[in-house]
Structures are given as structure tokens and as C-alpha cells.
Amino acid sequence: MLESLAAILMIDLHLPLVDGREVVLPRYTQPEPQQRLVLEKVGWDLFPNPRLGFVRHRFHRP
Numbered sequence: 126m127l128e129s130l131a132a133i134l135m136i137d138l139h140l141p142l143v144d145g146r147e148v149v150l151p152r153y154t155q156p157e158p159q160q161r162l163v164l165e166k167v168g169w170d171l172f173p174n175p176r177l178g179f180v181r182h183r184f185h186r187p
Contacts, residue, residue, distance in 0.1 A: 126167075129160055133171070
């Protein structure tokens with residue numbers, strides 16, 4: 126039962142900006158219908174997708 130939930134992943138989406146910084150958006154993949162049934166059966170909820178993670182410098186500017 127829990128093996129089916131292993132396919133739900135958290136990924137970081139990296140979006141480069143023109144000034145060398147990047148926006149990082151952490152995201153959970155959406156569960157398949159079978160996985161949703163398992164989550165409902167055990168009474169678990171996924172955390173909502175986080176808002177904008179952070180902006181950081183990708184390259185060091187001299």
C-alpha cells in the first residue's frame with residue numbers, strides 16, 4: 126500500500142533570471158487517483174505546494 130505513495134515526489138523547479146539569479150519553486154507532484162484513495166484511506170493529506178521558495182545568485186558577480 127505505501128509503496129504506491131513512493132511515486133509522489135517533491136521537486137525543485139529552477140527558473141533562471143536574466144540577471145544571474147534564479148527562482149526556486151519547490152513543488153509536489155500530484156497523486157494519481159489510486160494514490161489519492163490510499164491517502165484518503167489512511168487519513169493523510171499532502172502538504173500544499175509551498176509558495177515561492179527563494180531567490181539566490183547563481184553566479185558570483187565581480
